[in-house]
Amino acid sequence: MSDLLERLRGRGWRLTAQRRVVAEVLDGDHVHLTADEVHARAAARLPEISRATVYNTLGELVSLGEVLEVSTDGRAKRYDPNAHRPHQHLVCSRCGAIRDIHPGGNPLADLPAGERFGFTVSEVEVTYRGLCPGCARAAHGPDPA
Amino acid sequence: MSDLLERLRGRGWRLTAQRRVVAEVLDGDHVHLTADEVHARAAARLPEISRATVYNTLGELVSLGEVLEVSTDGRAKRYDPNAHRPHQHLVCSRCGAIRDIHPGGNPLADLPAGERFGFTVSEVEVTYRGLCPGCARAAHGPDPA
DNA sequence: TTCTTGACTTAGACTGTGTCTACTGTAGGA
DNA sequence: TCCTACAGTAGACACAGTCTAAGTCAAGAA
Numbered sequence: 001m002s003d004l005l006e007r008l009r010g011r012g013w014r015l016t017a018q019r020r021v022v023a024e025v026l027d028g029d030h031v032h033l034t035a036d037e038v039h040a041r042a043a044a045r046l047p048e049i050s051r052a053t054v055y056n057t058l059g060e061l062v063s064l065g066e067v068l069e070v071s072t073d074g075r076a077k078r079y080d081p082n083a084h085r086p087h088q089h090l091v092c093s094r095c096g097a098i099r100d101i102h103p104g105g106n107p108l109a110d111l112p113a114g115e116r117f118g119f120t121v122s123e124v125e126v127t128y129r130g131l132c133p134g135c136a137r138a139a140h141g142p143d144p145a
Numbered sequence: 146m147s148d149l150l151e152r153l154r155g156r157g158w159r160l161t162a163q164r165r166v167v168a169e170v171l172d173g174d175h176v177h178l179t180a181d182e183v184h185a186r187a188a189a190r191l192p193e194i195s196r197a198t199v200y201n202t203l204g205e206l207v208s209l210g211e212v213l214e215v216s217t218d219g220r221a222k223r224y225d226p227n228a229h230r231p232h233q234h235l236v237c238s239r240c241g242a243i244r245d246i247h248p249g250g251n252p253l254a255d256l257p258a259g260e261r262f263g264f265t266v267s268e269v270e271v272t273y274r275g276l277c278p279g280c281a282r283a284a285h286g287p288d289p290a
Numbered sequence: 291t292t293c294t295t296g297a298c299t300t301a302g303a304c305t306g307t308g309t310c311t312a313c314t315g316t317a318g319g320a
Numbered sequence: 321t322c323c324t325a326c327a328g329t330a331g332a333c334a335c336a337g338t339c340t341a342a343g344t345c346a347a348g349a350a
Contacts, residue, residue, distance in 0.1 A: 014297065015346085016297095016298065016299080016346075018298080035336075035337080036336080048300085049299085049300095050301070050302095051301090051337090052301080052302095052338080052339085053298080053299055055337065055338075056298085056299085071216060074214070074219075075335085075336080076335085076337090077219050077336085077337090090256075090261070090262060090264055090266070092264065093267075099262045101260040101261075102260065103256055103257065104255075104257075107271065110248055111235075111248055111273055112249075115235075115247065115248055116235070116246075117235060117244045117277070117278075118278035118281075119235055119237065119273075119276065119277050119278070119281075120275045120276045121235070121273050121274070121275035122238075122274065122276075123238075123275065124271060124272070124274070125270075125271070125272045125274065127269070127270045128264075128268070128269050129267065129269070129270065130264045130267045131264060131267075132262070132263070132264050133262075133263035133264070136263075136264075136265045159317080159326070159327070161316090161327065163327080163328070181306090193328090193329080194328085195330070196308090196329095196330090197308095197310085197329070198327080198328055198329075200307095200308065200309075201328085220306080220337095221306080222307085222308090
C-alpha cells in the first residue's frame with residue numbers, strides 16, 4: 001500500500017494522518033468495506049477521525065482511480081482497492097461475502113451491435129450470485145434448529 | 146398487464162384499487178421506475194395512496210417474481226416489470242437512461258470452475274455502461290455553453 | 291525556525307430512500 | 321348485521337450519504 005501512498009504524493013496529494021489511515025485500512029485482497037466499516041477501522045487507529053473525512057477521502061480515491069466503488073446489495077456502497085486489475089465480483093446471496101474474480105474473455109464483445117440502441121458502450125459490470133461454501137453447507141445439512 | 150392482474154388474482158391476491166394502480170403504473174417495456182416515481186404516478190390516479198402501500202405492493206410483486214428490483218446507480222432501487230424474460234441492462238452514465246437488452250449466450254458458462262471459490266453460482270447480473278446517443282452528441286458536438 | 295495560506299478536518303444539520311408501528315378501513319363469511 | 325383478518329394510512333424512525341461553517345494544520349516561503 002506504500003505504493004499507493006507514493007502515487008498519491010506524486011499527484012500532489014497533501015498527505016495527512018487521516019488520509020494515510022484510510023488508505024491503510026483499504027489494503028489487501030478481497031477487501032470490500034462499506035464507508036462505515038472504513039470509518040470504524042480508521043477510528044480504531046485515529047479516534048478523532050470524522051465520518052465526513054472518510055467520505056471525502058474515499059471519494060477522492062475513487063476519482064483518482066485508486067479505489068473502485070461497488071454496490072452489490074443496493075444498500076451501502078463498498079470500496080474495493082483492487083482497481084488496477086479489471087475484475088468482477090462473486091457474491092453470496094445469503095451472507096453477503098464478496099470475492100474478486102478474473103474470468104478470461106471480454107464481456108463487452110458479447111454485446112451485439114443490434115442490442116446497443118446507439119449507445120457508446122465503454123464498461124461492463126458483472127456480478128455472479130450464489131451461495132458460498134459455508135452457506136451452501138448450512139442450507140443442505142441437517143437443520144440444527 | 147391485465148395478464149399480470151389475472152395471474153395475481155389466480156394466486157389469491159386480494160385485488161384492491163391501490164394494488165391495481167401500482168400494477169398498471171408498472172406496465173410497458175423499458176420501464177424502470179423508482180418507488181417514488183411509482184408513488185407519484187399512482188397518486189396521479191388515486192391521490193390518497195400512501196408511500197408505505199407502494200413499498201408494500203412493490204415488495205410483494207418482487208417476492209411473487211412478477212417484478213424485478215434493479216439498482217444501477219447505488220441510489221434508489223428501480224422496479225422492472227420485465228421479469229419473465231431474462232435480460233440485462235444498458236445504462237447511460239450521464240443521464241441514467243436504462244434499456245433492457247437480450248444478448249445471446251450464457252454468461253454463467255463464462256465463469257471457470259477455478260474462479261468459483263467453491264460457490265454454488267446460480268445467477269449473473271450484467272450491466273453495460275456508456276453514453277446514450279443524445280448524451281454522446283452533447284459530449285462531442287460544439288458546446289453551446 | 292517561524293509565518294502564512296489555503297487545503298483539510300470536524301461536528302452536526304440536512305436530504306433521500308426505505309422500514310416499522312399503531313391505528314383505521316373494508317371485504318367477505320357467519 | 322356483526323366479526324375477523326387482511327389491507328391501507330400517517331407519521332416516526334433508521335440508515336447512507338451530503339453539505340456547511342468554522343477551526344486546524346501541512347508545507348512552502350522568508
